Amino acid sequence: MKLAHLSPDQIEQLVARAKAMKRRASSSDDSLDTWIERVLLKDKRSVARSDKQLAGLIIAVTSKSAVAETTEGTMLVRLLGQRVVVGDEVTIAVTSETESSVLEIAPRRTKLSRPDVGRSDREQVIVANVDVVVIVVSVVAPPLHPRLIDRYLVAIQQGLADALIYVNKIDLLEDESELSVLDPYRSIGVPVIHGSTLTPEGGDELRAALVGKTCAFVGHSGVGKSSIVNALKPDADLKTGLVMKGYGRGMHTTTASSLHRLADGTVLIDTPGIRSFGLRALEGEQIASYFSEFSEFKCRFRDCTHTHEPGCGVLVAVESGAIEQVRYDAYCRLREELE
Ligand code: GDP
Ligand code: ZN
8 A cells, every 4th residue: 555645634534543453452562554454445445345346437636535437327436545537537436325435446548647736756647538639729818828838739749639729818819920920830731620619619619520429628727728628518517417326416526627528429538727737757769759740850879859960950950940940849858847
């Protein structure tokens, strides 16, 4: 057992229970750690012994529990120290009519993660098992942040999902030519769709691009993520309409992200606005591998950093325009930041 995987609240609860057990047993030899492990193991065993297990999909997460969709309805499940995220496929142990716990998290097919705030050595997974990550941006208000797009693109490739850029709020543009700032992304094969939630524009194209897929919406706050998700799902807000089995009333989740199903099989996951989006520790060479357009060009040195070396094919390609200058600049900025 790794105590590091538990939240401070969970550790506090465990310590309290361990102390109580220790008092009852009036044992003085064992260290508190051993006691805590025993309590946790007992907890897990009692869950494992329960007669019923269900497969579930995590659709919302609160601090100590999560909401899972199962064949028997939506239910609130207790977390036994695991860090689940929206999109996780889990095995749930149903202990009683009102009590269920997460027993196991299935390996994640894809994920989007960023470093834990304040702890750059530990990754923080934002969503799991998504097919497409939709990077929502706006060009005017808020202004475009290409650095954020570049970071997302690297993280999306790391997590093995596909990327799509949705330019929202095009009603605020004076001229469609302002969209040309997105050309570098189009030219490297990232689909770019533009539209507005205030007009019908873009809605159908976005819907068609996402149909049948599980999609997470990410981006700077204020770009219109919630508005887009709301526009795409015609039914009432599922988040507030949830009735938990065994709880009997709608529960208001303080979710980080939440999941919504459309009739056509598309799954939408909205995530909170992200002010800054860091990247997990990457080596310089690895950064280049996430700028896929660089790989077409050969360099004299195998460990070329593409910054100053003679015989660098990437530098030549930037010079000739075969690689977009803005993408090369993004590469250099990421290198500097991660060094
Ligand atoms: P989020 O923080 O990314 O979820 O953004 P919201 O969906 O909360 O939207 C932020 C603000 O932008 C709200 O005031 C929306 O009404 C507004 N907004 C959303 N979409 C559009 C759009 O297409 N055009 C314009 N002009 N405003 C929009
Ligand atoms: Zn090079």
